Amino acid sequence: xxxxxSNPVPGRRSLTQISDLSDSEIVDLLGRAEIYRKQELGTRxxxxxxxxxxxxxLFFEGSTRTRLSxxxxxxxxxxxxxxxxVSASSxxxxxxxxxxxxxxxxxxxxxxxxxxxxxxxPLQIASWTSLAVVNAGDGCHEHPxxxxxxxxxxxxxxxGVGNLAAKKIAIVGDxxxxxxARSLSALLGRFGSKVVLVGPPDMMVDRPSALGAEFSFDxxxxxxxxxxxxLLRIQRERIQGGYHSSIDSYTRRFQLDQKRYLRxxxxxxxxxxxxxxxxxxxxxxxxxxxxxxxxxVRNGVLMRMAVFSKILATASDDRRSQRGVFGD
Amino acid sequence: xxxxxSNPVPGRRSLTQISDLSDSEIVDLLGRAEIYRKQELGTRxxxxxxxxxxxxxLFFEGSTRTRLSxxxxxxxxxxxxxxxxVSASSxxxxxxxxxxxxxxxxxxxxxxxxxxxxxxxPLQIASWTSLAVVNAGDGCHEHPxxxxxxxxxxxxxxxGVGNLAAKKIAIVGDxxxxxxARSLSALLGRFGSKVVLVGPPDMMVDRPSALGAEFSFDxxxxxxxxxxxxLLRIQRERIQGGYHSSIDSYTRRFQLDQKRYLRxxxxxxxxxxxxxxxxxxxxxxxxxxxxxxxxxVRNGVLMRMAVFSKILATASDDRRSQRGVFGD
Amino acid sequence: xxxxxSNPVPGRRSLTQISDLSDSEIVDLLGRAEIYRKQELGTRxxxxxxxxxxxxxLFFEGSTRTRLSxxxxxxxxxxxxxxxxVSASSxxxxxxxxxxxxxxxxxxxxxxxxxxxxxxxPLQIASWTSLAVVNAGDGCHEHPxxxxxxxxxxxxxxxGVGNLAAKKIAIVGDxxxxxxARSLSALLGRFGSKVVLVGPPDMMVDRPSALGAEFSFDxxxxxxxxxxxxLLRIQRERIQGGYHSSIDSYTRRFQLDQKRYLRxxxxxxxxxxxxxxxxxxxxxxxxxxxxxxxxxVRNGVLMRMAVFSKILATASDDRRSQRGVFGD
Numbered sequence: 001x002x003x004x005x006s007n008p009v010p011g012r013r014s015l016t017q018i019s020d021l022s023d024s025e026i027v028d029l030l031g032r033a034e035i036y037r038k039q040e041l042g043t044r045x046x047x048x049x050x051x052x053x054x055x056x057x058l059f060f061e062g063s064t065r066t067r068l069s070x071x072x073x074x075x076x077x078x079x080x081x082x083x084x085x086v087s088a089s090s091x092x093x094x095x096x097x098x099x100x101x102x103x104x105x106x107x108x109x110x111x112x113x114x115x116x117x118x119x120x121x122p123l124q125i126a127s128w129t130s131l132a133v134v135n136a137g138d139g140c141h142e143h144p145x146x147x148x149x150x151x152x153x154x155x156x157x158x159x160g161v162g163n164l165a166a167k168k169i170a171i172v173g174d175x176x177x178x179x180x181a182r183s184l185s186a187l188l189g190r191f192g193s194k195v196v197l198v199g200p201p202d203m204m205v206d207r208p209s210a211l212g213a214e215f216s217f218d219x220x221x222x223x224x225x226x227x228x229x230x231l232l233r234i235q236r237e238r239i240q241g242g243y244h245s246s247i248d249s250y251t252r253r254f255q256l257d258q259k260r261y262l263r264x265x266x267x268x269x270x271x272x273x274x275x276x277x278x279x280x281x282x283x284x285x286x287x288x289x290x291x292x293x294x295x296x297v298r299n300g301v302l303m304r305m306a307v308f309s310k311i312l313a314t315a316s317d318d319r320r321s322q323r324g325v326f327g328d
Numbered sequence: 329x330x331x332x333x334s335n336p337v338p339g340r341r342s343l344t345q346i347s348d349l350s351d352s353e354i355v356d357l358l359g360r361a362e363i364y365r366k367q368e369l370g371t372r373x374x375x376x377x378x379x380x381x382x383x384x385x386l387f388f389e390g391s392t393r394t395r396l397s398x399x400x401x402x403x404x405x406x407x408x409x410x411x412x413x414v415s416a417s418s419x420x421x422x423x424x425x426x427x428x429x430x431x432x433x434x435x436x437x438x439x440x441x442x443x444x445x446x447x448x449x450p451l452q453i454a455s456w457t458s459l460a461v462v463n464a465g466d467g468c469h470e471h472p473x474x475x476x477x478x479x480x481x482x483x484x485x486x487x488g489v490g491n492l493a494a495k496k497i498a499i500v501g502d503x504x505x506x507x508x509a510r511s512l513s514a515l516l517g518r519f520g521s522k523v524v525l526v527g528p529p530d531m532m533v534d535r536p537s538a539l540g541a542e543f544s545f546d547x548x549x550x551x552x553x554x555x556x557x558x559l560l561r562i563q564r565e566r567i568q569g570g571y572h573s574s575i576d577s578y579t580r581r582f583q584l585d586q587k588r589y590l591r592x593x594x595x596x597x598x599x600x601x602x603x604x605x606x607x608x609x610x611x612x613x614x615x616x617x618x619x620x621x622x623x624x625v626r627n628g629v630l631m632r633m634a635v636f637s638k639i640l641a642t643a644s645d646d647r648r649s650q651r652g653v654f655g656d
Numbered sequence: 657x658x659x660x661x662s663n664p665v666p667g668r669r670s671l672t673q674i675s676d677l678s679d680s681e682i683v684d685l686l687g688r689a690e691i692y693r694k695q696e697l698g699t700r701x702x703x704x705x706x707x708x709x710x711x712x713x714l715f716f717e718g719s720t721r722t723r724l725s726x727x728x729x730x731x732x733x734x735x736x737x738x739x740x741x742v743s744a745s746s747x748x749x750x751x752x753x754x755x756x757x758x759x760x761x762x763x764x765x766x767x768x769x770x771x772x773x774x775x776x777x778p779l780q781i782a783s784w785t786s787l788a789v790v791n792a793g794d795g796c797h798e799h800p801x802x803x804x805x806x807x808x809x810x811x812x813x814x815x816g817v818g819n820l821a822a823k824k825i826a827i828v829g830d831x832x833x834x835x836x837a838r839s840l841s842a843l844l845g846r847f848g849s850k851v852v853l854v855g856p857p858d859m860m861v862d863r864p865s866a867l868g869a870e871f872s873f874d875x876x877x878x879x880x881x882x883x884x885x886x887l888l889r890i891q892r893e894r895i896q897g898g899y900h901s902s903i904d905s906y907t908r909r910f911q912l913d914q915k916r917y918l919r920x921x922x923x924x925x926x927x928x929x930x931x932x933x934x935x936x937x938x939x940x941x942x943x944x945x946x947x948x949x950x951x952x953v954r955n956g957v958l959m960r961m962a963v964f965s966k967i968l969a970t971a972s973d974d975r976r977s978q979r980g981v982f983g984d
Contacts, residue, residue, distance in 0.1 A: 045708050045764065046736075052373050054400070065759060068738050072710070072764055075736055080374075080403055082396050096606055103393060103602060106625035108373065108400055274759060278752055297762035380701050382728070408702075408731055410724050424934055431721060431930060434953035436701065436728055 013311045014126040014133040017142045018186040025310075026148070026190070030161060032306035033152050033299065036076075040302070051078035053312050056109040058084045058100070059136065060116045065274060066136055066146075069297070070113045073304035079312070082109065097121070101129045110312055114138070132311045140177045145307055146273055147183035149300035151191075153292050154228065156299070157269060165192030170222050172254055173232030173281065174203040175215075180273050181232060185211040198222055199254065203238075219254050224263045230271040231256060231281040247280060257283045271296060341639045342454040342461040345470045346514040353638075354476070354518070358489060360634035361480050361627065364404075368630070379406035381640050384437040386412045386428070387464065388444045393602060394464055394474075397625070398441045401632035407640070410437065425449070429457045438640055442466070460639045468505045473635055474601055475511035477628035479519075481620050482556065484627070485597060493520030498550050500582055501560030501609065502531040503543075508601050509560060513539040526550055527582065531566075547582050552591045558599040559584060559609040575608060585611045599624060669967045670782040670789040673798045674842040681966075682804070682846070686817060688962035689808050689955065692732075696958070707734035709968050712765040714740045714756070715792065716772045721930060722792055722802075725953070726769045729960035735968070738765065753777070757785045766968055770794070788967045796833045801963055802929055803839035805956035807847075809948050810884065812955070813925060821848030826878050828910055829888030829937065830859040831871075836929050837888060841867040854878055855910065859894075875910050880919045886927040887912060887937040903936060913939045927952060 015021070021029075039045070055074040057067050071081045084104065104112055111132040114122045122135035137143040154169075155161040169188060175181045175197045185195045189212030197208050197215045208215040216222050223229065239250050251257075256270065261284045271292045276282055286293075343349070349357075367373070383402040385395050399409045412432065432440055439460040442450045450463035465471040482497075483489040497516060503509045503525045513523045517540030524542045525532065536543040544550050551557065567578050579585075584598065589612045599620045604610055614621075671677070677685075695701070711730040713723050727737045740760065760768055767788040770778045778791035793799040810825075811817040825844060831837045831853045841851045845868030852870045853860065864871040872878050879885065895906050907913075912926065917940045927948045932938055942949075 045710075054373075064740055065763075068740070068763055072736075072738065076764075080400070082400065084392055084396070096604075099602070099604055099606070102622055103625050106622040107393075107396055108404075108626070108629060274755075276752075276755055278755070294758055294762040297759050298764070301764060382701075408728075410728065412720055412724070424932075427930070427932055427934070430950055431953050434950040435721075435724055436732075436954070436957060 014122070015144055015307055015311060016123040016126055016133060016135045016138075018144050018147060018183050018190075021144075023190060026151070026187070027161070029148060029303065029306045029310060030152055030155055032309055033149075033302040036302045036305045037299075046076050046078065048078035049309060050074070050312055053077075053079040053111070053308075054082065054107075054109045055079050055308065055312075056082050056084055056104045056107075056112045056131075057136075058086065058104070058112050058114050060086050060114075060121075061137070063115060063137070065297075066115065067113075069300045070134070070136065070145075070304050073301050074308055076301070077305055077308055079110075079308065082107070097125065098128050101125050101131060105129050105131050111308065134307060134311070137179055139179070140182070141179055142183045143179040144183050145304050146180050146300065147187045148307070149303035150180075150184055150230075150271065150273070150296060151187050152303050153271070153296050153299045154188075156295070157292060158227075161191055164188065167227040168194040168196065168225065169228040169230055170196045170198050170216075170219075170226040171213075171230045171232065172198040172219060172256075173234055174238055175199045175205055175208075175232075176203045177235070177238060178232050182211065184230070185213045189213070196222055196226070200250070219260065220263075223256075223260045224265065227265065227268050228271060229256060229264065229268065231276075233273060233275065234277055234280050236277075236280075251280055251283075255281060255283050261286075342450070343472055343635055343639060344451045344454055344461060344463045344466075346472050346475060346511050346518075349472075351518060354479070354515070355489070357476060357631065357634045357638060358480055358483055360637055361477075361630040364630045364633045365627075374404050374406065376406035377637060378402070378640055381405075381407040381439070381636075382435075382437045383407050383409050383636065383640075384412055384432045384435075384440045384459075385409065385464075386414065386432070386440050386442050388414050388442075388449075389465070391443060391465070393625075394443065395441075397628045398462070398464065398473075398632050401629050402636055404629070405633055405636055407438075407636065410435070425453065426456050429453050429459060433457050433459050439636065462635060462639070465507055467507070468510070469507055470511045471507040472511050473632050474508050474628065475515045476635070477631035478508075478512055478558075478599065478601070478624060479515050480631050481599070481624050481627045482516075484623070485620060486555075489519055492516065495555040496522040496524065496553065497556040497558055498524045498526050498544075498547075498554045499541075499558045499560065500526040500547060500584075501562055502566055503527045503533055503536075503560075504531045505563070505566060506560050510539065512558070513541045517541070524550055524554070528578070547588065548591075551584075551588045552593065555593065555596050556599060557584060557592065557596065559604075561601060561603065562605055562608050564605075564608075579608055579611070583609060583611050589614075670778070671800055671963055671967060672779045672782055672789060672791045672794075674800050674803060674839050677800075679846060682807070682843070683817070685804060685959065685962045685966060686808055686811055688965055689805075689958040692958045692961045693955075702732050702734065704734035705965060706730070706968055709733075709735040709767070709964075710763075710765045711735050711737050711964065711968075712740055712760045712763075712768045712787075713737065713792075714742065714760070714768050714770050716742050716770075716777075717793070719771060719793070721953075722771065723769075725956045726790070726792065726801075726960050729957050730767075730964055732957070733961055733964055735766075735964065738763070753781065754784050757781050757787060761785050761787050767964065790963060790967070793835055795835070796838070797835055798839045799835040800839050801960050802836050802956065803843045804963070805959035806836075806840055806886075806927065806929070806952060807843050808959050809927070809952050809955045810844075812951070813948060814883075817847055820844065823883040824850040824852065824881065825884040825886055826852045826854050826872075826875075826882040827869075827886045827888065828854040828875060828912075829890055830894055831855045831861055831864075831888070832859045833891070833894060834888050838867065840886070841869045845869070852878055852882070856906070875916065876919075879912075879916045880921065883921065883924050884927060885912060885920065885924065887932075889929060889931065890933055890936050892933075892936075907936055907939075911937060911939050917942075 057070060059067055074081050109131060113134045113136050114125060115136040116138050119139040119141035121138050122133050126133040135142055135144055154164060158164060171181045188195050195213040197213050198219050201217055204215055239247055269290055269292050270286055385398060387395055402409050441462045441464050442453060443464040444466050447467035447469035449466050450461050454461040463470055463472055482492060486492060499509045516523050524544055525536050526544045526547050529545055532543055567575055597618055597620050598614055713726060715723055730737050769790045769792050770781060771792040772794050775795035775797035777794050778789050782789040791798055791800055810820060814820060827837045844851050852872055853864050854872045854875050857873055860871055895903055925946055925948050926942055
């Protein structure tokens with residue numbers, strides 16, 4: 001498949017996984033995000049670029065942070081956002097996912113942002129509806145806008161995506177269950193970065209090489225030689241009963257503590273998709289110039305603006321002319 | 329009572345039940361909805377017709393779908409919408425319904441959309457406050473905007489409300505507890521349609537003729553001779569312990585399955601207020617031209633726009649002049 | 657400390673307690689609220705004064721009424737509002753309050769409205785972040801915008817803040833746990849009003865004089881000689897097991913019933929921050945001219961508009977120029 005997932009409505013497209021994107025589409029998204037950053041520093045944060053669009057959020061797993069990032073991104077482009085609070089909605093009344101999406105579409109939405117526990121759910125939705133679908137995390141599969149936002153942060157930190165080819169990035173934590181690790185490895189591999197996946201054996205993927213990555217079970221082996229340490233959030237419930245008998249035994253080996261921090265290369269930086277479990281993944285107060293964590297949140301909004309702009313701007317133009325043909 | 333329920337604020341009116349509406353008001357609402365449909369097909373979906381208005385939603389029973397339909401309708405006219413999430417609000421702190429409405433009004437709302445388990449609650453609210461009240465479903469009483477939206481869908485499907493006089497519509501399911509059945513029968517009777525209510529004896533109203541309708545306990549008797557089959561949503565908890573001992577025994581007699589679908593008249597259509605319980609009310613994949621279900625959702629938004637426009641547009645003009653007199 | 661709490665972002669300031677405000681700042685806020693009232697009576701309720709601003713609400717205790725008042729105030733000035741529903745958000749995942757605020761700021765918010773069970777939490781947040789912080793109630797400490805809105809209502813009722821010096825105001829109820837009592841006493845004392853705190857001994861503060869107030873354990877002693885009776889909302893769970901063995905014994909002594917109402921001075925008025933427990937604090941239907949309760953809700957929105965305008969308008973201008981310097 002080349003390009004974003006195509007869609008029955010001309011010009012409207014979906015973003016369900018990194019492999020859907022061509023290199024030039026990724027570069028285009030980075031360029032759009034950069035334009036929004038410049039506008040933000042200028043006089044206006046809000047535009048009416050998507051003023052006739054409606055975006056729905058459909059989160060089958062809670063995440064206020066990610067949902068708000070998408071919401072603000074859409075609103076800053078002038079779109080309206082409706083939230084289908086899943087627990088309170090028809091979904092809990094036994095309505096099928098396809099019927100829900102048909103309803104969302106009939107209510108007037110142009111795009112739906114989906115977080116779902118099942119791998120592939122957003123792709124399935126994209127095949128069913130004429131909505132543009134954005135994957136906001138599907139099971140342990142992908143979280144493409146997080147990875148694209150992180151790429152934008154890295155590209156800014158190293159002054160251009162071209163400079164990422166020479167960089168080494170360690171992703172640390174529960175690799176096996178991390179959709180961020182999966183999307184980010186896929187993306188960084190495309191730009192020539194060396195990715196090393198770090199975590200205990202029971203949290204490692206079977207074939208790291210399939211993600212274009214090396215792997216290590218030992219953070220101390222890796223910490224001194226990377227440009228970026230990307231710490232994943234630990235789900236405490238995944239620790240108990242696994243390889244590590246407790247959070248303590250996990251943190252002893254994989255926490256960024258003072259000792260490990262001092263061994264990091266002088267200009268290396270720390271990333272984390274948030275929210276940080278202080279005292280678990282991270283036990284050190286990072287100087288501002290060594291942390292990209294807040295920048296990741298900021299850039300996440302800008303990248304999601306870029307994604308909405310790309311998948312909806314044309315659709316919005318086409319909707320009128322197309323519906324004008326079929327519906328008038 | 330003729331016309332919409334009157335209101336202490338001149339020009340501002342309430343919609344609590346179908347009988348409040350004169351025939352010419354209904355035709356006016358259909359005309360307004362048609363104008364919004366045409367605008368939607370044109371260049372703009374959003375206007376600033378109600379740009380100074382605030383609409384509050386007050387749902388004592390959950391319904392994301394209906395709430396969002398009202399929300400989008402108001403927003404597409406430029407109004408602001410606030411949601412008084414009932415479980416989290418003062419209502420759960422023992423505040424009286426009247427005090428809640430006074431607060432909503434004092435906060436600056438012009439209209440309140442109410443769903444309430446008690447029959448007549450919206451009418452009571454309308455008598456207490458200067459807010460325009462829209463009934464979004466009160467107990468087993470009425471759901472007038474759903475019925476008006478459905479009338480709009482039928483009018484479009486049969487190319488004009490004038491053609492409804494010759495049509496026969498079966499409403500199938502738990503008639504006794506259905507506010508949709510009540511509002512829709514009342515409305516269709518006004519336009520000369522033949523309505524037949526279909527369901528098991530313990531789910532039938534005592535006097536169908538009071539709704540201007542015939543009745544039947546046997547879907548098979550009716551299915552071949554109607555122009556429209558309107559399936560109601562089954563509340564599973566209502567089945568157990570009633571006439572039917574199980575969902576299975578209910579569906580055997582009242583589900584639209586393949587066999588019954590094949591017996592339907594060639595150009596007849598299927599409606600459902602949603603969300604559909606697949607495998608209960610409906611067990612067949614309907615061809616697009618035979619189903620109005622998505623169209624009902626789409627038209628529900630347009631009809632609610634028409635209602636807001638009618639009950640608030642004048643109010644908004646009057647508010648200024650009137651407050652200008654009394655308050656300045 | 658003079659003036660509103662200062663903030664790392666020039667022009668952006670916080671409002672965490674009444675003592676932060678100088679007399680002239682209070683008068684300025686009253687003046688702004690009055691301007692918004694006049695605009696409301698004129699042609700427009702909505703402006704674009706803060707059209708580039710984003711306000712976040714972060715309520716660790718539920719209060720739909722207060723949250724909506726802030727939300728509408730911000731929206732009427734053209735700002736966007738995001739709600740960080742605390743129970744569903746990262747906060748419940750163990751994220752620290754500081755990290756949450758950093759995220760809110762990085763998402764693009766300019767101000768955060770905080771309600772928190774811990775005294776001083778908003779002040780702490782203001783010291784951590786570059787967000788403008790507005791205290792929407794912290795434990796038993798303060799609720800400054802409620803008190804400022806009430807001051808505005810009193811100032812309007814008595815035709816100018818200058819006339820408050822000659823007035824006597826009784827605040828009745830659970831003084832000990834009331835942040836409204838604390839903020840309002842502090843504020844009224846500044847304008848020369850006589851405040852008398854009325855409640856049972858176990859609900860009285862240790863040193864009423866520290867709040868610039870007198871006190872009484874007997875409402876009957878006070879009710880005939882005040883200009884304003886400000887009834888606090890009773891938390892039923894605070895009654896059981898305290899000085900009063902039941903709600904009944906409390907209401908016998910501190911409820912405004914018909915008998916006490918008839919003893920009030922002819923032009924005296926009743927206030928309540930809402931929501932009213934009918935039959936507890938109040939058991940009489942007040943004539944409109946004797947109750948400020950709805951007016952308090954209305955003026956609460958106008959005063960919060962004044963606060964946002966004061967703490968953000970300059971910030972919004974500065975953000976551009978300042979970021980233009982540091983970030984471009």
